[in-house]
Amino acid sequence: MTKFLLPLGGFIAIFAFLFIGLGLNPREVPSPFIGKAAPTFELGNLHRPDSRFGTQDMAGKVWLLNVWASWCVACRDEHPLLVDLAKQDTIPIVGLNYKDKQDQALAWLKQFGNPYRVAVMDADGRIGIDFGVYGVPETFLIDKKGIIRFKHIGPITKKAWEEKMLPLVRELQKS
Amino acid sequence: MKPRHKRIAIIAGGVVALSVAVGLVLNAFQSNLVFFFTPSQVVAKEAPIDRTFRIGGMVEVGSIKRHADGLTVAFRVTDTAKTLDVVYTGVLPDLFREGKGVVAQGRLGADGLFKASEVLAKHDENYMPPEAAHAIEQARKAGATVKQP
Amino acid sequence: MIPEIGQFALILALLLSIVQGVLPLAGAARGNPVWMGVARPASRGQFLFVALAFGCLAYSFVTNDFSVLNVANNSNSGLPVPYRFAATWGSHEGSMLLWVFMLTGWSAAVSIASRSLPEEMVARVLGVMGLIGTGFLLFMLLTSNPFDRLFPAAQDGRDMNPLLQDPGMVIHPPMLYMGYVGFSVAFSFAIAALLGGKLDSTWARWSRPWTTLAWCFLTIGIMLGSWWAYYELGWGGWWFWDPVENASFMPWIVGTALIHSLAVTERRGAFKSWTVLLAITAFSLSLLGTFLVRSGVLTSVHAFATDPKRGVFILIFLAIVTGGSLVLFAVRAPKVGLGGKFEIVSRESLLLGNNVLLAAACGSVLLGTLYPLFLDALQLGKISVGPPYFDSVFAPLMAPAIFLMGVGPLARWKEARIPDLAMRLRWAAVIAVVSAILVPLIAGEWTLMKSFGYLLAFWVFAASLTSIRERLLVGTQLEWSRLGQLPRGYWGMIAAHVGIGVFIIGVTTVKSYExxxxxxxxxxxxxxxxxxxxxxxxxxxxxxxxxxxxxxxxxxxxxxxxxxxxxxxxxxxxxxxxxxxxxxxxxxxxxxxxxxxxxxxxxxxxxxxxxxxPFITWIWGGCVLMALGGFLALTDRRYRASLAQRSALPAHAASPS
CATH class of the missing domain: 2.40.128 (Lipocalin)
Known part of the structure; x- marks a missing residue:
């Protein structure tokens, strides 16, 4: 009987490793940035390329940095939510236009609405790399002192916003 | 042959085959595993000198230099904390670019120059090879500054 | 509208698959013929609904319906129409739909070609396949729905990955999946036999043609993948021991072992529990392959769609399918008994040797593939296991297997004698050794490794010729007219073995003279x-x-x-x-x-x-020969006869030897 259990034992061992391996996926690992100062940047404004906009302009505010691109289909999913947030003036949102072309990005905002206080161009994706962006969209919540408090990978869902992000935003805004 | 002997012979054959396989595997593991080091680890002299290993990180912007023969390329790989000089002769993959993730396999010379025998970049524009991402993440965990030159 | 129809069809297919998975199995356990009778119509209905869903998705792709997320992400209006159609299975969601489409196709085929089988067996086999279908349909509907809508619709799609815009890549996944999924039939037969407690040579006879067919498709699929990598990746390699490649290769190795072991179980009644274990392993490795590719746990040159949540689902599914069947195996297999007796030197023992070597080879590939993951899981650092590992483990394990491959077809069942075999194969050995020495000398400089490769290849050719010659021999006279009378199953085996030889020539020459x-x-x-x-x-x-x-x-x-x-x-x-x-x-x-x-x-x-x-096309030519051999064996008289007869055969009367 025991020898017929050997295959099962082998399988359980492999299974255990696969299960642990799954947990190691880099996408699931919390960003090492949480609790650290956000990388600083100064980039050209999407709507007025000659004027610059940088992290110091948001000092003293709680704000969202939303990484998006016109070529990103999943960005469309979260976009109505961002537009709503902007209308209610819940929190200022800065858009980091990642590896995109200016005319396409502007056309996209015209079509779907512009939720951004300011949108900046990160054409070569350098700032995205500084922020450790794995894919688009990603959203960072940054507090008054310029420290990253939360990072959301993928499109923000209503649920994620209401359950995870909004309470944190309220708390940070009070402090 | 008696059935019992036959059984023993079959089992013995199986054991021999299995141990040969295990021996081969162990031997191959000993000489063929390719370890991975981040540029910070290499600079800190944690990497071996005469063994093939892999490094990962980003190709530093502005660091690619082509030699006169047109095929030898020198560049620097960074994990945002430390950088490593790499030289490679041959045709680079399509997605090898400045500011992009890269994984290179090769040997480290005593002079600190990494001679790559293979340069890997994955076929996806927005993708960073996990090893490269790992190197950068390690560097960040170590509290390095993030600014790129 | 069309995508909603597809979605609805998938839901209906899921409901039918649950019916197909539950009622017939319960019916077989209680001896209720009405419940068992549900199996056939349910499997055909499920096939129709999944085919409808597949058609709907293909339609959305061809007509550029960018309001479907999947289409918007994976196609583009500038994409030529054939590629738009192929994009249907180019994405993760689409490839899963293709997977289920194939599964229901196999299951419908079993329901049609199983009239000579006892009702109980059919009910169990289709029931198990229904349960597998349930798992995958749930997976699709819960984690990767191909029909998810996108509002507002995209203006244009993100296009198909340019690497995949290629005729070879258009047919590679369907072939590969036909093979992967085809092993589900062998798996279902094995589980059905375990459930029924009747592990005799009959179930081996029934599941053999299905296994061979699946193996043929898998061979072609792997070959196309290798060929594609050669001309499309732009660096001239044809096999990289990449995790994704290994994921398809491991089921192939075990499938090869299974084909041979099924032959022994069918003809001699031996290796019964081993064969069942192989059938379970082959399909589990197919599932593992899906898991490795879809979860992104391993670094790979071409893992296209990766998502950990999907990985969790497939892993749980793998645990249920493989874990469950191994528990069943542990409970039922001890009662099976040993079956036909055989001597230390016999065709059985040679096939057993081949099986052990193939299993060891598969184990070493599995280890090399998963080892980086193990180390990572234990926090022992990041490593990669490259081609040198696989080359230095795989080749030494395969060399003796190929030697045995030459001897096997000449050995008698039950008992063979070494002096007799050596006598009959002496000329083959001489031819092989002489050619192995001469060929590298003529081509240039001689090395041991080159010679060894050619030795194996010429050994296979010469031993196959010896085997054919003996079949034609009447007394001392060659009777050429018998050439046409040899069964196609035999020719299939010869073709597949010669294919291995052709493959070895290709590999050896490329490695030596490129x-x-x-x-x-x-x-x-x-x-x-x-x-x-x-x-x-x-x-x-x-x-x-x-x-x-x-x-x-x-x-x-x-x-x-x-x-x-x-x-x-x-x-x-x-x-x-x-x-x-x-x-x-x-x-x-x-x-x-x-x-x-x-x-x-x-x-x-x-x-x-x-x-x-030089000779690189022989690598793929050898694979094609192997697959053709498999197809040829499937047209053997006994399968045609059993199709024509369509009535229950007595369990042991028809087994030829």
Whole structure:
């Protein structure tokens, strides 16, 4: 009987490793940035390329940095939510236009609405790399002192916003 | 042959085959595993000198230099904390670019120059090879500054 | 509207699959013929609904319906129509739909071609397949719905990955999946036999043709993948021991062992529990392959769609399917008994040796594939296991298996004698050794490794010829008229074995004599490779349907005479912002010339890869021969007869030996 259990034992061992391996996926690992100062940047404004906009302009505010691109289909999913947030003036949102072309990005905002206080161009994706962006969209919540408090990978869902992000935003805004 | 002997012979054959396989595997593991080091680890002299290993990180912007023969390329790989000089002769993959993730396999010379025998970049524009991402993440965990030159 | 119909069809298929999975199994357990009778109509209905869903998705792709997320992400209006159709299975969601489509197709085929089987068996087999279908349909509907809508619709899609825009890649996944999923039939037969407690040679006879068919498809699928990597990745390699490749190769190795072990179980009643274990393993490895590719746990050159949540689902599914069946195995297998007796030297023992070696080879590939994951899980650092590991483990394990492959067909069942075998094979051995020494000498410098490769290949050829010759021998006279009377099953085996030999010739020659040169070429520069002179005449800009390209012109000449012009391309796909290398290959029976553009260096010069790959087509030719052998065996008289007869055969009367 025991020898017929050997295959099962082998399988359980492999299974255990696969299960642990799954947990190691880099996408699931919390960003090492949480609790650290956000990388600083100064980039050209999407709507007025000659004027610059940088992290110091948001000092003293709680704000969202939303990484998006016109070529990103999943960005469309979260976009109505961002537009709503902007209308209610819940929190200022800065858009980091990642590896995109200016005319396409502007056309996209015209079509779907512009939720951004300011949108900046990160054409070569350098700032995205500084922020450790794995894919688009990603959203960072940054507090008054310029420290990253939360990072959301993928499109923000209503649920994620209401359950995870909004309470944190309220708390940070009070402090 | 008696059935019992036959059984023993079959089992013995199986054991021999299995141990040969295990021996081969162990031997191959000993000489063929390719370890991975981040540029910070290499600079800190944690990497071996005469063994093939892999490094990962980003190709530093502005660091690619082509030699006169047109095929030898020198560049620097960074994990945002430390950088490593790499030289490679041959045709680079399509997605090898400045500011992009890269994984290179090769040997480290005593002079600190990494001679790559293979340069890997994955076929996806927005993708960073996990090893490269790992190197950068390690560097960040170590509290390095993030600014790129 | 159309996508909603597809979605609805999938839900209906899920409901039917639950019915198919529960009622017949329960009916078989309680002896209720009405419940068992549900199996056939349910499986056909499920097939129709999934086919409808597949059609709906294909329609959405072909008509550029960018309100479907999947279409918007994986297609583009600039994409040529055949590729738009192929994009149906180019994405993760679509490939899962293809998976289920194939599964229900196999299951419907079983329901049609199983009239000679006892009702109980059919009910169990289809029931198990229904449960597998339930798992995958749930997976699709819960984690990767191909019909998810996108509001507002995209103006245009993100395009298909340029790497996949290729005829080889269009048919590679369907073939591979036919193989993967086909092993579910062998698996279901094994589980059904375990459930029924009747593990005799009959179930082996029933599941054998299905297994062979699945194995043929898998062979073709792997071959296409390798061929595609060769001409499309632009660096001339044909096998990288990449995790994704290993994921398809491991089921193939175990499937090969299974085919042979089924033959023993069918004819001699031996190895019964081993065969069942192989059937379970083959399908589990197919599932594992799906898991590895879809979860992103392993680094790979071509893991296209990765998502950990999907990985969790597949892993749980794997645990249920494999864990469950291994528990069943542990409970039922001890009662099976040993079956037909055989001596230490006999065809059985040779096949057993082959099985042990194949299993060990598969184990070593599995270990090499998962080892980086193990170390990572134990926090022991990041490593990669490269081709040298696999080469140095796989080849030594396969060499004795190939030696046995030459001997096996000549050995008698039950008891064979070594002196007798040695006597009959002495000429084959002489031919093999002499050719192995001569061929490298004629071709240039002699090395042991080259000779060893050729030795194995010529051994296979010579031993196969010996086997054919013996079959034709009446007394001492060769009776050529018997050539046509040999069963097709036999010819299938010979073809597959010769295919292995052809494959070995290809691998050995490529590894020994290939020339790979990376050079910088200015206009007018010439490089000599493999007896040819290649002259670079510069590049020009050309426009494709959805890309622009720099198209090089390379004139190939031999002894000063121009024989061919090659046009390697560097393509740029604007939608995905990606660059692609399109190699130009002058392919021939005795070797390929392979030219691919690297990148522009300096004014009008390019870095260019110029390779000569002698006999490389034999690698894929060998695989095609193997698959043809399998197909040939399937047309054997006894399968045609059993199809024609369509009535229950007595369990042991028809087993030929």
């Amino acid at each position: 020339v790979e040169r990376d050079v910088r070429m200015d206009i007018g520069d010439t490089v000599a490779v493999g007896g040819y002179d290649l002259k670079f005449e510069g590049t020009e800009e050309v426009a494709g349907p959805n890309y622009s390209a720099a198209r090089g012109t390379v004139v190939v000449s031999r002894n000063g005479k121009a024989v061919r012009t090659l046009h390697p391309e560097k393509r740029f796909y604007p939608v995905q912002q990606s660059t692609m290398t399109e190699a130009a290959i002058d392919s021939g029976l005795f070797g390929d010339l392979y030219v691919s553009l690297g990148e522009p260096v300096g004014d009008r010069a390019w870095s260019v890869r110029v390779y000569s790959k």
